[in-house]
Structure formats: C-alpha cells, structure tokens
Amino acid sequence: MGGRVLKVAVTGKGGVGKTTVAASLARCWRDLGHDVVAVDADPDANLAGTLGYRGPAITPLVKLRALIEERVGGGEGWGGFLRMNPRVDDIPQEFGVVVDGVRLLVMGTIERGRRGCACPENILLREVLNHLMLGNRQHVVADMEAGVEHLGRRTAEGVDLMLVVVEPGWASMETAARVAGLASDLGIRRIQAVANKISGDADLEFIRGNLAGMPLLGTLPLDRELELEARSGYVSRERPFYREMLRIAAALSEPRTSESGSFATTPKENP
Numbered sequence: 471m472g473g474r475v476l477k478v479a480v481t482g483k484g485g486v487g488k489t490t491v492a493a494s495l496a497r498c499w500r501d502l503g504h505d506v507v508a509v510d511a512d513p514d515a516n517l518a519g520t521l522g523y524r525g526p527a528i529t530p531l532v533k534l535r536a537l538i539e540e541r542v543g544g545g546e547g548w549g550g551f552l553r554m555n556p557r558v559d560d561i562p563q564e565f566g567v568v569v570d571g572v573r574l575l576v577m578g579t580i581e582r583g584r585r586g587c588a589c590p591e592n593i594l595l596r597e598v599l600n601h602l603m604l605g606n607r608q609h610v611v612a613d614m615e616a617g618v619e620h621l622g623r624r625t626a627e628g629v630d631l632m633l634v635v636v637e638p639g640w641a642s643m644e645t646a647a648r649v650a651g652l653a654s655d656l657g658i659r660r661i662q663a664v665a666n667k668i669s670g671d672a673d674l675e676f677i678r679g680n681l682a683g684m685p686l687l688g689t690l691p692l693d694r695e696l697e698l699e700a701r702s703g704y705v706s707r708e709r710p711f712y713r714e715m716l717r718i719a720a721a722l723s724e725p726r727t728s729e730s731g732s733f734a735t736t737p738k739e740n741p
Contacts (some may be wrong), residue, residue, distance in 0.1 A: 476722055477603045477628050479621065479658075481614040482635035483645035484514075487666040490696065491635050492613035494712065498719035499609050500571045501707075507562055507602060508572050510632045511595075511620045513579040517613045521569040528567055530578025531598065532591040537565075539589040539599065542590040551588060552576040558597045559605070573608075577620065596622055603628030616645055626656040633687065634663045638673040643680045650684055662687040664718065688718040 476499075480492040491514065496508040510517035510530075518528055531537070541556035566573040579597050589690045602610050603625050614620060621629070632653040634646045650661045662685045669692040678686065693711050706712065 473607055475607055476630050477610045477612075477635050478631045478722070479612045479614050479629050480616075480633045480635065481616060481618070481649050483616050483637075484643045486635045486637045487690070488512075488616075488629045488635045489514075489516050489520050489613050491633070491664060491666060491690070491715070492611050493517060494715040495633075495719055496521065496572045496611045497570075498712075498716045499611070501716065502719060505608045507566065507606065507608050507610050508569075508574045509599070509602060509610060510576045511599070512572065512615045513614050514615075518569065518574055518576065519621045520573060521574060523567065523569045523574065525567070528574075528576045529559070530576045531565065531594060532578035534565070537561075538590045538594050542593050552593060554593060556594065556597055558594070558601050561598055562602065562606070574603075595620065595671070595673070596625065599625045600628070601628065617649060618656060621653075621656060621658075623656055624657050626653070629658050630660060632658045632661045634661065634684070635666050636663050636677055636681075637665070637667040638676050640680075641678070647682055649659050650682075664690060667692045687721070688704050688714055690714055 478495065480488055480495070482488040492508065496506050499506045508517060508521065541553065541558065543552050562575050566575045568574070572601060575598070577598070578591075599612070599620060600622075602608075602612075604627065618626075618632075632649070634649050636642045637648045646663060650708075653661050663677075663681055664687050665674060668674050668677075668689050673692075674689060691710050691714070693709065696709065696711055707716075
C-alpha cells in the first residue's frame, strides 16, 4: 500500500501492556495492507515472542561484533577509529526476522556503564534508528523502554507519535508524565496516550482525570486471556481489544481527528 508512512514509538511503565500494544499495532497495520517494521528497543526484548516468534534466539544488533567493527570500526577493544555515519540502510533487510508478515529488528541494550558514550554499539543503534525513522519508506513501530533513552534529537525528528501506554494506577500516570516531558524536550510534538486494562467507567475516569492534558488516543479493555493468545502468534479479530487496536491503527492514518481518534496537530511528512 502506498501513501504516507508512519513512525510510532511506544512507551510506558513496565507491566502496562506496552509490548502487547506495540505488537498489536504492527499486526493491525499489516492487516490494513501496510509494510511494517517492528523494532524491539526495550532491554527486556519481549516483542519477538509477543509477535509469535518461535525460532532460535535472535541475536540483537549490539551483539553482532563483526558487523559493528565492519560498519563503525573501533578494532579490538573498540579503541580505534570510529565512523560516525556508517552505512546501515541494508541492516533491517539483512538482519531483520519476518514474523507473520512483520519484519522484526532487535536492537539490544548497551551496558549501563557505557550508555550515552560514543561507543561503536551506540553509534550503530543510533544510525539504524535514524534510518528507520527518517529515511525508511515503511511503517515503523518501536517498542521502547520506559523512557526515550534510545532516541536522539535527530531520530526524534522522524517520530510521528510518541504513544504512551497507561493503566489505572498512580505509578503508570507518573511514568507517563515523565516520558511526555522527556519526549517534548527532544522536540516530539505529538504525544498521546492509550488507556489499557480498562474494566469500567471508574478506571477510565481515573485516567482521564490524571493525563494532565495529554490526548487520549484509545481505550483498550482488560482482557486476561489476551497475552496468552498474543503469544501464540494470533489474536482473534473478534476480540474487543483487537477491534479497538484496528481502529487506532486506521485513525493514525487520518491527518486530523478528535481526542479519541488521533493526532492533536497536523502530522509532518516523512522524507
């Protein structure tokens, strides 16, 4: 399917269903006929299993030492010359794994002590994300950790929407507020929430009352069997969760909708 491509970064507190939402958005865009890349940028790396992958363990990009040395340099012990703008356009195709029609790329995690440094792993991850968000002609769903640690300012230019998954609970809302602030500081203009695990009006009222002005994109019902079904690689299209996710996926293609639909501002075009 041609037309405008979308880049969405999904984040939220651990346990809110962030990875399930990211996988479901990728599936729904696939079902709507789009070419989709799903990026696992969360240290827990559960996106493959949630998409239904059952093959050998996927080696994350940060562990592909030969690739990193070839593209970025550094040599033994990462002590040599580093290429700050390595070629990465072939990496999603070469190292991504197709899971039920969705191309999956697992980024991996840099050791916390080296986080933020100009080390070869960081350079490679940064440039792959830049390519996917700024130069790639496919829909991208990035499952982030509970923050924006993988996003630099240049990468953030390509993000159409920071989608923050929340559940009824103070810790979830506090994380959402922190993420929204960090994303705004990076220049991401569209930051919206999806309410998950909603069992009634009281849950929804709590979330609406504590979003501090963040638009609510959609409301997903509490579904205790959903995760088991999702991990089988197939989510019934009759489930209310899937139907709402499909509505959200379709609404994201619309340039302007109301609070319950999509973007609060007119989206920019990707290069």
